[in-house]
Amino acid sequence: MGERSAGRLVRQGGVVAAGLALGIGGIAVFGNDDGPSYTPGTPSVTAFSFATSVPEGPARAAEVIPVLATEPADAAGAVTAFLQPLADGTPEQAYALLDEPSRKRFPTMAAWIRSQADRANPVTFEVGDVRPNRERPGAFEVDLTATHSPSLDATRGLVPGRSSSMWLVRREADAWRVSAEPLSFRPVLPAESAATDVVQAWVTLLAACEQSSAAQLQVRAGLYGPSTFVQAPCQQRGTWSAGQPVGLDSTPDPKAFLAAFGPEVGTWARLVPVQGPDSKFLAAVAPMGDTWRVMGVAVGSQ
Amino acid sequence: MSILKKLRIPALLGVGIVAASLVPSGASSHREAPLITEDPVADNTDVYAFRSPDAPDTVTLVANWIPMEEPAGGPNFYNFGEDVLYQIHVDNDGDAEPDITYEWRFTTEIQNPDTFLYNTGPITSINDADFNYRQFYDVSVVKNGVRTVLGSDLAVPPNNIGPRSTPNYAAVAAQGVHTLGGGVKSFAGQRDDPFYVDLGSAFDLLGLRPFNGAHAIPLPTAAGVDGVGGFNTHSIALQVPISELTTGGSPIIGVYSQTKRQQTRVLSPTGPGSAPRNSGSFVNVSRLGMPLVNEVIIPLGQKDRFNASEPSGDAQFLGLVQDPEPARLIDALYPIEVPPAPRSDLVAIFLTGLPGLNQPPNVKPSEMIRLNTSTPVTGSPNPMGVLAGDNQGFPNGRRLVDDVVDIELRALAGATPFTPAFNRSPNNALGDGVNANDLPFLSAFPYVATPHQGYEHPHHKVGSTSPQPPGPTVTTGVTTTTAPGATTTTTAPPTTSSTIPGCVIDKRYANIIQRLPDGCSFST
Numbered sequence: 116m117g118e119r120s121a122g123r124l125v126r127q128g129g130v131v132a133a134g135l136a137l138g139i140g141g142i143a144v145f146g147n148d149d150g151p152s153y154t155p156g157t158p159s160v161t162a163f164s165f166a167t168s169v170p171e172g173p174a175r176a177a178e179v180i181p182v183l184a185t186e187p188a189d190a191a192g193a194v195t196a197f198l199q200p201l202a203d204g205t206p207e208q209a210y211a212l213l214d215e216p217s218r219k220r221f222p223t224m225a226a227w228i229r230s231q232a233d234r235a236n237p238v239t240f241e242v243g244d245v246r247p248n249r250e251r252p253g254a255f256e257v258d259l260t261a262t263h264s265p266s267l268d269a270t271r272g273l274v275p276g277r278s279s280s281m282w283l284v285r286r287e288a289d290a291w292r293v294s295a296e297p298l299s300f301r302p303v304l305p306a307e308s309a310a311t312d313v314v315q316a317w318v319t320l321l322a323a324c325e326q327s328s329a330a331q332l333q334v335r336a337g338l339y340g341p342s343t344f345v346q347a348p349c350q351q352r353g354t355w356s357a358g359q360p361v362g363l364d365s366t367p368d369p370k371a372f373l374a375a376f377g378p379e380v381g382t383w384a385r386l387v388p389v390q391g392p393d394s395k396f397l398a399a400v401a402p403m404g405d406t407w408r409v410m411g412v413a414v415g416s417q
Numbered sequence: 418m419s420i421l422k423k424l425r426i427p428a429l430l431g432v433g434i435v436a437a438s439l440v441p442s443g444a445s446s447h448r449e450a451p452l453i454t455e456d457p458v459a460d461n462t463d464v465y466a467f468r469s470p471d472a473p474d475t476v477t478l479v480a481n482w483i484p485m486e487e488p489a490g491g492p493n494f495y496n497f498g499e500d501v502l503y504q505i506h507v508d509n510d511g512d513a514e515p516d517i518t519y520e521w522r523f524t525t526e527i528q529n530p531d532t533f534l535y536n537t538g539p540i541t542s543i544n545d546a547d548f549n550y551r552q553f554y555d556v557s558v559v560k561n562g563v564r565t566v567l568g569s570d571l572a573v574p575p576n577n578i579g580p581r582s583t584p585n586y587a588a589v590a591a592q593g594v595h596t597l598g599g600g601v602k603s604f605a606g607q608r609d610d611p612f613y614v615d616l617g618s619a620f621d622l623l624g625l626r627p628f629n630g631a632h633a634i635p636l637p638t639a640a641g642v643d644g645v646g647g648f649n650t651h652s653i654a655l656q657v658p659i660s661e662l663t664t665g666g667s668p669i670i671g672v673y674s675q676t677k678r679q680q681t682r683v684l685s686p687t688g689p690g691s692a693p694r695n696s697g698s699f700v701n702v703s704r705l706g707m708p709l710v711n712e713v714i715i716p717l718g719q720k721d722r723f724n725a726s727e728p729s730g731d732a733q734f735l736g737l738v739q740d741p742e743p744a745r746l747i748d749a750l751y752p753i754e755v756p757p758a759p760r761s762d763l764v765a766i767f768l769t770g771l772p773g774l775n776q777p778p779n780v781k782p783s784e785m786i787r788l789n790t791s792t793p794v795t796g797s798p799n800p801m802g803v804l805a806g807d808n809q810g811f812p813n814g815r816r817l818v819d820d821v822v823d824i825e826l827r828a829l830a831g832a833t834p835f836t837p838a839f840n841r842s843p844n845n846a847l848g849d850g851v852n853a854n855d856l857p858f859l860s861a862f863p864y865v866a867t868p869h870q871g872y873e874h875p876h877h878k879v880g881s882t883s884p885q886p887p888g889p890t891v892t893t894g895v896t897t898t899t900a901p902g903a904t905t906t907t908t909a910p911p912t913t914s915s916t917i918p919g920c921v922i923d924k925r926y927a928n929i930i931q932r933l934p935d936g937c938s939f940s941t
Binding site: 158160161163166168175206226230231232233268269335340341342343368370371373378379 | 499515529555557559563569773
């Protein structure tokens with residue numbers, strides 16, 4: 116503004132006055148239609164009706180990171196010291212054991228605590244073999260078997276009843292530190308033959324129009340995939356039978372499952388062919404602990 | 418009986434193809450960053466947080482996605498993304514970290530995949546057999562690292578198609594209000610876009626039609642035009658007891674939304690793998706708290722970074738708030754002086770909350786809507802919110818009725834009690850001339866207006882507007898508006914002539930204006 120000439124300021128002052136006048140007048144003219152009623156605006160208040168200052172409170176306390184009572188003696192000990200608090204529901208006790216890359220990913224304790232909602236933390240675990248990691252000099256891989264509280268949802272995905280995993284442990288400043296996520300994680304699935312039995316029981320209940328009882332054999336009340344298939348057993352007279360489980364690639368339309376669970380769904384979900392008197396479909400099952408439960412339905416290949 | 422059963426599908430196919438061509442390419446302020454414009458179902462357009470007027474012991478949180486939905490956008494109407502994680506976060510202790518996170522995941526169920534029809538007959542209930550393309554959702558809350566499911570398989574009402582398909586739309590949509598445990602109510606589905614702004618003028622070099630004559634490139638003055646009028650959006654609304662939100666000890670909460678997608682998406686050309694495969698951790702693709710921040714405060718080169726960032730890292734954007742480009746543009750495009758940088762007033766409004774009103778103790782500056790849940794609900798909300806003395810309004814939370822565009826314009830121009838020297842006309846009268854939504858809001862949850870139907874709807878309505886507060890009294894041939902202590906100016910009603918009075922264009926624009934309008938010249 117300071118560079119503007121006085122003449123230009125005068126000129127622009129005239130412009131803004133005319134503009135304001137024209138604008139307000141214009142709205143007065145144009146605004147008179149059948150639109151919804153409105154509350155005319157008012158000029159900004161000249162003073163707030165609240166005190167615009169607050170007394171300084173005590174400074175925000177820095178996050179308290181629990182100090183390790185004792186440093187783990189080796190890689191296996193580090194994994195144990197890291198996972199036990201997670202199993203105990205005290206993840207803050209594990210934070211000090213995170214390795215440097217993980218600390219960058221979870222820069223605050225609050226972020227680390229929040230992340231627990233998306234983790235498949237163990238209920239019990241057992242540390243297995245330890246060996247050097249070939250790609251990271253000085254780092255070690257630690258095998259683990261664990262049990263979990265099984266669950267399935269579209270945000271966290273599958274939490275199996277049992278798993279085998281491999282954890283990465285690094286040496287940082289003469290201390291053992293653990294990567295937040297395992298290098299590999301493999302759910303231990305129940306016997307596939309059990310899937311046929313579950314689906315047979317499920318479709319038999321549907322054929323008896325016992326939907327609420329059938330829902331007890333489902334992961335949840337709502338199923339992924341076209342619901343019309345689920346209505347068929349109750350509508351058709353005759354016998355319904357479940358076949359042997361097959362992979363998820365046996366349906367030409369796995370979109371509902373992929374959208375919910377990503378490509379990992381192919382590693383743990385199975386499809387069980389269901390044959391009725393007049394129609395057929397595939398029942399998708401998910402491992403829930405040591406058994407299978409129906410999670411959806413899909414069209415079979417022609 | 419469904420229409421599908423009465424009519425032969427091939428006869429309707431032509432209709433479907435024609436309808437598809439009606440979908441607009443779209444352009445709006447909601448498309449605030451380059452990457453997110455390519456992903457409408459993840460594009461968060463606005464967030465609202467306010468004490469519920471009819472249930473004042475609760476707060477209603479509303480977040481909208483999918484900008485500028487053309488109501489006639491069939492045959493594939495609008496839906497939430499199945500592969501998107503929708504979130505609303507609450508920080509209840511001012512540390513810029515979310516203490517409570519509400520999450521939504523959606524699933525789609527096509528009842529009859531052998532038709533192109535969204536509905537195979539009139540949809541008369543939310544569970545109607547003719548409602549073919551249905552969505553359901555789960556809503557969860559995450560506190561202290563523990564996720565709790567609040568509701569599962571909750572039905573989403575249909576899009577508002579038209580009088581044949583959705584003849585009693587409001588009643589069907591009302592069935593989408595789900596009462597959950599703990600005094601929580603939930604709704605997710607299509608609504609009228611409650612945001613109102615003169616998009617067409619605002620992004621035409623920050624034009625304000627009521628002030629057109631004062632712009633560096635003047636045009637005939639005109640009433641504001643609601644650029645979002647006539648368009649719909651998809652709302653997620655949650656009503657939660659205040660006691661559930663203010664567990665941090667302060668009545669002040671910070672609210673913002675995030676949209677997340679998994680890191681990797683693989684497309685396959687054929688076979689069972691033709692469905693997209695998403696994998697990896699969920700990462701931020703959209704983030705929104707205070708309105709218009711990423712749209713006009715964050716520059717193009719940082720917009721995508723802002724969307725991917727967390728409020729706890731907002732120190733990186735502090736300089737952009739202290740010296741915002743729109744304030745400099747107001748100064749450059751209009752003969753209006755604004756306070757010099759660095760702007761501590763804007764830091765309070767956008768990043769910390771107003772001390773004494775909605776600033777949490779020991780707040781860590783970060784961009785989110787800050788709501789003091791102890792502010793009483795007013796029976797007559799003023800859209801100008803705190804700037805009109807209505808302390809329940811924006812920027813103390815955000816209500817649907819709040820005119821955030823005008824409030825922010827004035828704030829940028831320094832027209833607040835923080836900077837008294839600039840709290841004068843015309844700064845304190847700035848506005849886009851659009852002062853109300855194009856449809857009335859509902860009096861009960863979810864409050865957001867019923868969406869426009871596709872069969873018949875208006876767009877860009879001129880006149881759903883009112884003049885923003887005039888400093889002076891202006892007498893025209895039609896109406897007189899008076900403000901206390903003002904001078905009087907008399908003028909004739911504007912004409913529709915293309916003549917531009919006093920058309921002197923700042924020479925700084927000489928390199929971007931290829932051809933001057935008739936009668937205009939550059940300043941010397």
